Every structure is written in structure tokens, then in C-alpha cells.
Amino acid sequence: MKPLRRAAILAVGSELLTPSKIDTNSLYLTERLNLLGIDLAFKSIIGDDRDELARAVQVALERVDLLVCTGGLGPTDDDVTREVVAGVLARPLREHASIADRIKARFEGRGLQMPEINRRQAMVPEGAQILENTKGTAPGLWIEEGDRVIVLLPGPPRELKPMVSALMDGLLKARASGDALVRRVIKITGRTESHTEEAVRPLYAEWASERVPVSATILASLGQIELHLSARGASIAEATTAVDAAVGEVAARLGLDAYSLDGQPLEQVVGELLRARSYRIALAESCTGGLIASRLTDVAGSSDYVTRGVVAYANDAKTDLLGVPAALIAEHGAVSEAVAVAMAKGIRASAGTEVAVGVTGIAGPGGGTPEKPVGTVAVAAIVGDTLRTRVFRFVGDRELIKFQASQAALDMVRRILQA
Amino acid sequence: MKPLRRAAILAVGSELLTPSKIDTNSLYLTERLNLLGIDLAFKSIIGDDRDELARAVQVALERVDLLVCTGGLGPTDDDVTREVVAGVLARPLREHASIADRIKARFEGRGLQMPEINRRQAMVPEGAQILENTKGTAPGLWIEEGDRVIVLLPGPPRELKPMVSALMDGLLKARASGDALVRRVIKITGRTESHTEEAVRPLYAEWASERVPVSATILASLGQIELHLSARGASIAEATTAVDAAVGEVAARLGLDAYSLDGQPLEQVVGELLRARSYRIALAESCTGGLIASRLTDVAGSSDYVTRGVVAYANDAKTDLLGVPAALIAEHGAVSEAVAVAMAKGIRASAGTEVAVGVTGIAGPGGGTPEKPVGTVAVAAIVGDTLRTRVFRFVGDRELIKFQASQAALDMVRRILQA
Numbered sequence: 001m002k003p004l005r006r007a008a009i010l011a012v013g014s015e016l017l018t019p020s021k022i023d024t025n026s027l028y029l030t031e032r033l034n035l036l037g038i039d040l041a042f043k044s045i046i047g048d049d050r051d052e053l054a055r056a057v058q059v060a061l062e063r064v065d066l067l068v069c070t071g072g073l074g075p076t077d078d079d080v081t082r083e084v085v086a087g088v089l090a091r092p093l094r095e096h097a098s099i100a101d102r103i104k105a106r107f108e109g110r111g112l113q114m115p116e117i118n119r120r121q122a123m124v125p126e127g128a129q130i131l132e133n134t135k136g137t138a139p140g141l142w143i144e145e146g147d148r149v150i151v152l153l154p155g156p157p158r159e160l161k162p163m164v165s166a167l168m169d170g171l172l173k174a175r176a177s178g179d180a181l182v183r184r185v186i187k188i189t190g191r192t193e194s195h196t197e198e199a200v201r202p203l204y205a206e207w208a209s210e211r212v213p214v215s216a217t218i219l220a221s222l223g224q225i226e227l228h229l230s231a232r233g234a235s236i237a238e239a240t241t242a243v244d245a246a247v248g249e250v251a252a253r254l255g256l257d258a259y260s261l262d263g264q265p266l267e268q269v270v271g272e273l274l275r276a277r278s279y280r281i282a283l284a285e286s287c288t289g290g291l292i293a294s295r296l297t298d299v300a301g302s303s304d305y306v307t308r309g310v311v312a313y314a315n316d317a318k319t320d321l322l323g324v325p326a327a328l329i330a331e332h333g334a335v336s337e338a339v340a341v342a343m344a345k346g347i348r349a350s351a352g353t354e355v356a357v358g359v360t361g362i363a364g365p366g367g368g369t370p371e372k373p374v375g376t377v378a379v380a381a382i383v384g385d386t387l388r389t390r391v392f393r394f395v396g397d398r399e400l401i402k403f404q405a406s407q408a409a410l411d412m413v414r415r416i417l418q419a
Numbered sequence: 420m421k422p423l424r425r426a427a428i429l430a431v432g433s434e435l436l437t438p439s440k441i442d443t444n445s446l447y448l449t450e451r452l453n454l455l456g457i458d459l460a461f462k463s464i465i466g467d468d469r470d471e472l473a474r475a476v477q478v479a480l481e482r483v484d485l486l487v488c489t490g491g492l493g494p495t496d497d498d499v500t501r502e503v504v505a506g507v508l509a510r511p512l513r514e515h516a517s518i519a520d521r522i523k524a525r526f527e528g529r530g531l532q533m534p535e536i537n538r539r540q541a542m543v544p545e546g547a548q549i550l551e552n553t554k555g556t557a558p559g560l561w562i563e564e565g566d567r568v569i570v571l572l573p574g575p576p577r578e579l580k581p582m583v584s585a586l587m588d589g590l591l592k593a594r595a596s597g598d599a600l601v602r603r604v605i606k607i608t609g610r611t612e613s614h615t616e617e618a619v620r621p622l623y624a625e626w627a628s629e630r631v632p633v634s635a636t637i638l639a640s641l642g643q644i645e646l647h648l649s650a651r652g653a654s655i656a657e658a659t660t661a662v663d664a665a666v667g668e669v670a671a672r673l674g675l676d677a678y679s680l681d682g683q684p685l686e687q688v689v690g691e692l693l694r695a696r697s698y699r700i701a702l703a704e705s706c707t708g709g710l711i712a713s714r715l716t717d718v719a720g721s722s723d724y725v726t727r728g729v730v731a732y733a734n735d736a737k738t739d740l741l742g743v744p745a746a747l748i749a750e751h752g753a754v755s756e757a758v759a760v761a762m763a764k765g766i767r768a769s770a771g772t773e774v775a776v777g778v779t780g781i782a783g784p785g786g787g788t789p790e791k792p793v794g795t796v797a798v799a800a801i802v803g804d805t806l807r808t809r810v811f812r813f814v815g816d817r818e819l820i821k822f823q824a825s826q827a828a829l830d831m832v833r834r835i836l837q838a
Contacts, residue, residue, distance in 0.1 A: 019449045021638065034438070040466075042471055055478070056461065059478050183437065217434060289713050289717070293713075294708050297706075297709065297710075309708075310728070311728030311730070314722075350740070351736065367722070402717070
């Protein structure tokens, strides 16, 4: 049989078509499929609607050789995936005794009787193989249709993920080409998108002509640029070697501007640098409102190097907690390099750390003036004897300005640590 | 012409098919379309691939009367949406002089010359109407094809949103049925999903038999339960009246457990309660690492009531900045109700606010003990003369524990304020 190379994902569930819910299973699935050299051609989100789902399954089967459906395997009338797929393939559904027994046992193990509706979860299209669900009642299904494969998976991530892991070592691996698509995300600060492109573009032609070609895409958003590299090789090892070589070339060209060579967030990069030097850090934040401390403490083990932070939103907090003289604030304004430096020095004096940060700015939407418009942010970073400061003008809404300010402060620390 | 009732959204961009990017524009679009009584039949995410996109456009035009495409309107070769849609509709593309002039002027306004490739953005399929882009170079396009409409929008949210706002009052409103689907999201703490269901289920049958029926769905995640209500009426006013009446019935049954009756995040609800009472708040955080302060300061205008916060990660920070006696920490452990209370009292004493919060816990993955496993979090909230404390045991990973702890602390403040 031909190896599987192109996939589509259909996420099924009316809640995924409302303004407040999003399909995230497909991100995990994409990463796993890519590792087996399977590309994603498209993904679609469909409600609990027989007609729409049937049409989507038909179209997908024309376009791809692997169709993965997630969701719609529950016991209620809304859950139509099993029936619709069986219908499109014109295969009868039959109750599978051992599944029914397993579901019954699952309920009984919790002292409950199986509701009659759960019997629907034991219905299996003719010829399908059962994928065991270790975390819930709905089994997955693997259906071969000529050279194509249709996989039905439950929607809850904690049920889906173990099932996908099992497929990666079993049925799916056996049907994959042996190829692998490996990706790396390089994260960049301190350059525009076009300056990044300029620096990296000469490499593209080289990469394209390598035996294991590497391709690249640049994605820009406020506060960071990402360069996505990917290589398709005859094995995970071969693809990894190729993409890592390309990452090395990019790193050499971008120097300090590339802060992460494998997708790590900036807070993790800074954390690793602090840990490597046994440095500790303290934060004095105004407009970022605790976001820098919160990002740093999202990293496991950060209590080893994050000692304390102060969110000095009101001016008297800057004076009380950080020792910023009221006269300095009066002279320069709360949003000024002088105050950012005094905040950083103040928190360092109280914390006794090697590293300290001070950030003060105007996140908006109110509070701007002609000289200091919304988005003006002063950042000071101290590492040992080194002090750096800068005033930024960020654009975007309040949350984006907070994010960019936190990014700028963490990046300033990183650059001093890596210098 | 028939009113538009069923829409599909196609999000175009190869980056949206990688494991690290997600389409979020469709959430905003769905909410807006629903307000005009337009249901979403499905959404699909397609790479920068002419064949796949052409097929997706064809299929969508068979299924819906409004097709909204986002992305792929940039100036590079990867940006194929304009050309593919023109191709499927068999309409020639022609350069539109006034768009080219506007793009040129935009570049010149920033002291730059328009790169020749940007000329592609001035290409317009015959018969299309131009949707002005106030935030970028790519105009949107409105194309009528018989009774159906195809709308092409730029991918960046800050460019897309103003364009959609203009459509809501203009072209799109004129083609809508006049019906409206209005949704409300009620957010709930302090009950399980099944206890929420139990309390609300008796209302479902009543709602279903109303002249303007209301339907409901419950969605649960760690730290909050959401109840989504929706009503379709002959106008926004009619649907709003129906859904708001249902919201009122739910509110009466859930009492204080319903913290938000229209989807507002908890930090905004707490902020409004503080503002209404002219209270100010100060935060003393350990395991949440500044997340509570950061959430509160995500709300515009929060500088009116957020005065200061301390992130006391290290024990000496709890003593120095919050006056928590070292002996108290030694006696009870840093993660204890006694220390949470001392932290809240300490920050209140320094800030002089009416409201204060103290949070200390173990976010993990390390640091747990048999008596105090990972997820143990002590919270203290002070409002005026009222002090409440509680020790929680949260499950989930580090970020989820931080979120649940911040949620619990904000909710404790809310409940005292609303009592």
C-alpha cells in the first residue's frame, strides 16, 4: 500500500463554531503527523450536523490519503461522527460486544450502571479497527478504505493524546513513508521583518538545493519575529540534522538578535541564562503590572532565581517600596528613564540580587500626552555593574503594549547576559 | 435578493497549518455574523496553496450564501487569495488605480517608496467593491455572485476588525435578514459542571417553548464553568430581550456563583465592583507570581484602583516587603493560611487600601510534600473589616494552577464585595 503523505483534520462539534471556543487538538495532531512525514493539507471545523459533516468527509477523501476526525463520538444524539463516516463509506454499523462490555465495566467500576445511550459508543462500522481509550468511554476507530485511512478520535484532549501516542508507534507508523518533517522555530527581537528577511534570504537558495532541503517562513507580530524552518528527511534523524544545520547558519547571521533557536519563550531563555550563572533577579514594574514576574514564574523551577517583584502602579508605591524619590518623579515624570533606573536600583537594593529590571510606561488607552503618548515605556536593566536603559514607543492596544514592554525588558536582560 | 443566512469562513495561510499557530479571527467574525442572524456552517484553514484554496472556495460556494476569506492578501507570491477567488469566479483581475495611489501615499507618508510587489495589492476582480483598510495596505473586497457574497479580508486582526465593523453597519447589514442570533456567556465559580446543570436544566424546557426560544450549552474547564445561552429573534432587540430574560432566570438560580452575566472576565468584574465603591486594592502574591496583578491591570482604567503589588517569591521577600515574621513562616510553613493572612495584612498596611489579597502556594512541578502536595494554595482576602481565608487543592500543570489560584483569589474578593 502507498504510504500516507497528506492529511486533513476535521474537528467536529457545534461548540467549536461559537465565538468563544477554538479547536486546539489539531495543533498536537499536526506536530505528531509531521514527525511521520505527513503534511496537513487543510483542517475544517464542522458542527454536529450530519449533512455538513458528510460533505466535508467526502471532500476530504478526494483530497487527502489520511483523514483524522476529532470529536462527535460521545453517547448523545448530537454525536454523529461514527454514523456519518459509516454512511459516506456505505458500511453498516454493528454493535461490538467487547466495547459494550468495557464501557459497562467502566461505569460499574465507579459504582454506576451504564446508561442505555452509551451503547451507541459500541457501534462500529464494518471492517474498522478499535483504538482503545484508556481515559474515557468512546473508543477510537481506524478505518482503511482502499489506500486511504480514516481515523476517528474522541474530542477531549486527555482521551485523544494517549490514543495518538499509541498510533504513532503502531498503526500510523506502519503506514507512514518513513520520512519525517521536522520543524524548528527561531525567535528574533531587535530587527524588523524585512531586515530579518534580508539577512536570511541568501541562505534560502542554498537550503533548497541541499540533498535534504530546508524551507523557511517568516512570521511577524508585535514584539517578536519568528522564522520557521522545516526539513523533510528519510528519517527523523536525517531531517533533524538538516534543520539543525540550517538553524546554525541562521544563528550565525542573526547573532544576538536570535534569542531562541527552538521555540522557547523569552522567559525561559532568560531563566536558563540566570540559572547558568547562578544569578537571581528582582522586578520593579509599573505599566506591565506584574506581567514580567508572571511570565518568568510560568517557567518550572523559576523559584531558584526569581526572588521578588514589586508592582508599583501608584506613585507612592514607587516611593515606599522602591525608594524612588518623590522629587525625581516630580522632575522627570513617572514615565522616564530616570524613574525606571531608580526603580531597578530600588528593587535591587532591597532584594540583593545580581539582576534587576525597572519598567514604567503608559499602557493606555488613557494617560497619554503629546510628549509621552500612549505606548511610551521606559525600561532599565541592571546586571552586575552593567546598566542599560531605553525609552520605547510601542503601538497596539493595552495588552499588546504590556506584552511588548515585558518582552523589551526581558530582552534587555538577555542581551546583557549573553554579551 | 435573498438575505444572507449561512456563512463559511476560510482562513488562508500556511502558518495556520503548523503546530504553533491558530486562527483566531474567526472567533471575532462569528460573533459579528451571529449578531446579524448569520450562522456559521463551518470554517476551514487552508495553506497558501492555489489548488486547495480553489477547491475550498468551490465547496463553500455550494454550501453557504456568505463566504468570508481571511488572509492571503499581502504583496508576496505566497498571497494567492485574490487570484484564486477571481479564478473560481472566472473574473479577470485588473489594477485599481486609486488603490495603488493610496498604497503609494501610505509608504510615502512614512518616507518610503512603494516596493513594486505591493502593486499586486491593487489588483481587483471585475465587479468587486473595495473595502477600505485604515490600518494597512491590503484593501478588502466585497464580491457579489448571484445571491451569494464573497468577502475577502486581510489576516492581521488590527486590519480586519475595523473593516468588519464598517461592514456591520453597511454592506453586510443591508444583506442580512434582519434576524439576529444573540449570545450571552454566563461565567460561574464555586460549583461543578453537574451541579450547574442540575440547577439550570429545569429552565431548558420552558425556554424551548417560548416564542423566541433560547438554547443553552455548558462548557467546563479548570477554574470556571461557562453557560452559553443564545436566542434567535426577528431583530437584535427581540433576541436580546429573550436571552436577557433567560440570563435573569439563571442568575436567580445560581446567585453569587454566577460572577459574570455577559462574558466579562473576572478581573473586569472585580474592577467594576472596586470602582463602584471607590475602593483600592493591593496584592501580595507568591505562587501566582504577579498573575493577579497582571490580570487586574489588563483592564483599561485599572490604575484608578490597583495601587501596588508585591511578588514575594523568596521567603525573605515576604519578610522584607510584607512584614511577615520569619518565625510565622518557620512555624506554619510558607504555604499556609497564617502566612497568606500575614501577606494580605502586610500589603494592606503598606498600601493603605481597603482591599488586599495574599496568596501562597505550590505551583509545581517540584516543591510538593505529602501534607502539602503540588496544587496546595492558601488564599486570604481582606475587604474593610472582613477577612476570609481558604486552602485550595488545585490540579493541573503549573500554568493551570497559577490561573486557578488567581481565579480563586479574585473570586474571594468579589464574593465579599457582593455579599
